[in-house]
Amino acid sequence: MYAGALVAVSLCAAFLPLADHLGYELAEIIALFAGLFGAAPGIAAARAELIRPVPDALRAVGRALSSAALLLLIPVAVILLNGLRRPACEPLAGLVLYALIAMPSGILASALGAACGFAWPRRAGLVAFAVFLVTLTVALWPLARGPQVYAYHHLGGMFPGPIYDEVIRPTRALYLFRLGTLLYAGMCAGIALFSGPGRRRRAGLAIAAACGAGALAISSQAERFHFRASTELLDRELGGTLEAGTIVLHFPREKTKEARALLARDAEVSWRAVREFAGLPVEGRKVHVFLYRSAEEKRRLIGAAETSFTKPWLRQIHTNDAPSPHFILRHELAHAAFADLSSGVFAVPGRLRGLVPDIALVEGAAVAADWPPGEFTVDEEARALRELKLLPDLRRLFRPELFYAESGPRAYVAAGSFIRFLWRKGGAGAFRSAYAADDPQADALADAYLGWLSSEPAPARAVALAQQRFASPSIVRRPCAHEVAELRREAASIVAGGDPARAAALLARCVSLEPGDPSLLVELRRAQLRAGDIAAANATEEKALGHPNLAQPLRATLLTESGDAAWAASDLATARQRFLSALALVQPEPAERALRARLWALSDPRRSPALRKLLAEGDTGPETVLGLKELQEAEPAEGLPSYLLAKQLQNRGGWEASRRYLAQALSRRLPHPLFVEETLRMQGIAAWHLDDAARGRAAFAELAKNAQPGRALEAKRWLGLF
Numbered sequence: 001m002y003a004g005a006l007v008a009v010s011l012c013a014a015f016l017p018l019a020d021h022l023g024y025e026l027a028e029i030i031a032l033f034a035g036l037f038g039a040a041p042g043i044a045a046a047r048a049e050l051i052r053p054v055p056d057a058l059r060a061v062g063r064a065l066s067s068a069a070l071l072l073l074i075p076v077a078v079i080l081l082n083g084l085r086r087p088a089c090e091p092l093a094g095l096v097l098y099a100l101i102a103m104p105s106g107i108l109a110s111a112l113g114a115a116c117g118f119a120w121p122r123r124a125g126l127v128a129f130a131v132f133l134v135t136l137t138v139a140l141w142p143l144a145r146g147p148q149v150y151a152y153h154h155l156g157g158m159f160p161g162p163i164y165d166e167v168i169r170p171t172r173a174l175y176l177f178r179l180g181t182l183l184y185a186g187m188c189a190g191i192a193l194f195s196g197p198g199r200r201r202r203a204g205l206a207i208a209a210a211c212g213a214g215a216l217a218i219s220s221q222a223e224r225f226h227f228r229a230s231t232e233l234l235d236r237e238l239g240g241t242l243e244a245g246t247i248v249l250h251f252p253r254e255k256t257k258e259a260r261a262l263l264a265r266d267a268e269v270s271w272r273a274v275r276e277f278a279g280l281p282v283e284g285r286k287v288h289v290f291l292y293r294s295a296e297e298k299r300r301l302i303g304a305a306e307t308s309f310t311k312p313w314l315r316q317i318h319t320n321d322a323p324s325p326h327f328i329l330r331h332e333l334a335h336a337a338f339a340d341l342s343s344g345v346f347a348v349p350g351r352l353r354g355l356v357p358d359i360a361l362v363e364g365a366a367v368a369a370d371w372p373p374g375e376f377t378v379d380e381e382a383r384a385l386r387e388l389k390l391l392p393d394l395r396r397l398f399r400p401e402l403f404y405a406e407s408g409p410r411a412y413v414a415a416g417s418f419i420r421f422l423w424r425k426g427g428a429g430a431f432r433s434a435y436a437a438d439d440p441q442a443d444a445l446a447d448a449y450l451g452w453l454s455s456e457p458a459p460a461r462a463v464a465l466a467q468q469r470f471a472s473p474s475i476v477r478r479p480c481a482h483e484v485a486e487l488r489r490e491a492a493s494i495v496a497g498g499d500p501a502r503a504a505a506l507l508a509r510c511v512s513l514e515p516g517d518p519s520l521l522v523e524l525r526r527a528q529l530r531a532g533d534i535a536a537a538n539a540t541e542e543k544a545l546g547h548p549n550l551a552q553p554l555r556a557t558l559l560t561e562s563g564d565a566a567w568a569a570s571d572l573a574t575a576r577q578r579f580l581s582a583l584a585l586v587q588p589e590p591a592e593r594a595l596r597a598r599l600w601a602l603s604d605p606r607r608s609p610a611l612r613k614l615l616a617e618g619d620t621g622p623e624t625v626l627g628l629k630e631l632q633e634a635e636p637a638e639g640l641p642s643y644l645l646a647k648q649l650q651n652r653g654g655w656e657a658s659r660r661y662l663a664q665a666l667s668r669r670l671p672h673p674l675f676v677e678e679t680l681r682m683q684g685i686a687a688w689h690l691d692d693a694a695r696g697r698a699a700f701a702e703l704a705k706n707a708q709p710g711r712a713l714e715a716k717r718w719l720g721l722f
Helices: 001-011 024-037 039-050 057-071 073-082 095-119 125-145 170-196 199-221 231-238 257-277 295-301 329-341 361-372 378-387 406-436 444-452 460-469 481-497 500-513 519-528 533-546 554-570 572-583 589-602 606-617 623-632 640-651 655-667 674-689 693-704 709-719
Strands: 151-153 157-160 239-245 247-252 286-292 310-311 316-320
Touching: 001 024, 001 073, 024 073, 024 095, 024 125, 024 157, 039 095, 057 073, 057 095, 057 170, 073 095, 095 125, 095 157, 095 170, 095 286, 125 151, 125 623, 151 170, 170 199, 231 239, 231 247, 231 286, 231 295, 239 257, 239 623, 247 257, 257 286, 257 329, 257 361, 257 406, 257 444, 286 295, 286 329, 286 444, 295 316, 310 329, 316 329, 316 533, 329 361, 361 406, 378 406, 378 444, 378 460, 406 444, 444 481, 460 554, 481 500, 481 519, 500 519, 519 533, 533 554, 533 709, 554 572, 554 589, 554 606, 572 589, 589 606, 589 640, 606 623, 606 640, 623 640, 640 655, 640 674, 655 674, 674 693, 693 709
Parallel strands: 247 286, 286 316
Antiparallel strands: 151 157, 239 247, 310 316
């Protein structure tokens, strides 16, 4: 029955997203199944031995363990055969994860079954099931009550964290934890020998004691080995703490005094803003914000390397450190602030008292309260999605089980724009009622919202940019998402290490796995150029330019990089032609500014050397800076060299010196209004870092004049920080 059930589970997995090939999802499904029902081979072996004329516990243990290991090869065989009918990922890419996650769970469960079969022959299954439930509760308790977002369970496998972290690979913690699992299996085998018939009771006791001691020794070091975390551990690792009103900030100890003050100001202003959005008093329970030095440190300590998250019921926020104002802090503070509105178990709305969260409502509320600034507002992006026919169905989106079926960026924009619409229509009271009652009124308000969305056209520029930003489908709709993410990460590491040819081979594999994503062709071309394979790079460029999914911004990127290559080869005519072709396309403002700076440089031979090193070759060293200073002196009427010098200084944290160059840039001629806007923005940011409120307000007030809604929102956000 167990073998047949394994076949059935494997066949079902063959038709599930992400689990239809050898990888983490399949390994975890089998680990849970084997942990829950895998005692069956052990119990059967024990019972079969007890009815023999001359029973032998060692033989039963051997049969139990060998059967468990062999039966767990069934899912591998089924999924490998499944590769014949689906787009094939690397067939054995997930074999190590399967061996680390599924196999130890099955082996431990079978050894546990043998021990229960000898100790409690008639109730062996019930005892094994009880052990699974009790140990699962113990494993999940730190996930519910501690800072971590991962969970390790000897019988149930490993949960690595949020779905948006696509790279899942074996870690030192997983290896150590699974060593503990095998030691616990050895302990159960020893207990089976001690409890069973035969003359091996003393040996069984010794094996159980030795393996149990080793397993307990590993389990006792759970924090040290990073398969359990605590706030005390995080404070020891990070080292810095500061209270800012209701917010308690935990950050790297090396953060400067000035940076701490800016972070505290950012946190206080953001907290006040999200509380006012919901009509809540500013005072509330303490909220703890943990900021990590890097994604890798965050992965090691609590999981979720790239994904920020909040545990509202604990009032804890975990994110990677970034310059203030922090790009995601207000969004995460909204999650913590709205915990006061929900009576659910986890302080979020959802079914079964929040045990099944309504993620669309939770995330939509945070987006609506944060209302992040940028070139376009969230509403304008939602209009662009509607025009592109990519806007998710709101009625489906607000069903808890369907949020993750949508592309993350699309789902967040749609949910946020809709909740903001609800807030505008009914005010803070309507929002509070919807959040507290888990009733976003998606069915009732969807038509009204869509009608309002259609009342204004989406800006053409927003539509063009949205074609690229929102092109990627949900992770569950990509056939080999984890493999592609791991290959891209490895390729980036290899390029940094100086082996671009190998990186190009890995990226070529990514292209074959996801042929519908033209951005992979752009990455492949860059690696080929670094490797000196010009012919292959040209072929890849031609293929990318002819790709049916190539949006305007990415086409502009390709043409700009192609122009850079021509510029580096002193083919100025080709470079200018490529740059002009790129300029005719819609692209993000920073890319457009850099492109206009290239054309400005090509208009005069004196300008080309310094700007080519900076823009085409990415050289920001002393010679480039010196060249910009010489150009600034040689052309006293032109403000672009001063602007570029200020940008380099700000990148290095030289705020006072950059301010002088920014003033010079504004007093001279700049090539385009985009540079004027960015110079004003940089002036305001420099004033923020220099604690010069008067100049900061003046810069952002000037920037807000005649600005588009997105930029006006950004200026307003900055003005609120002074």
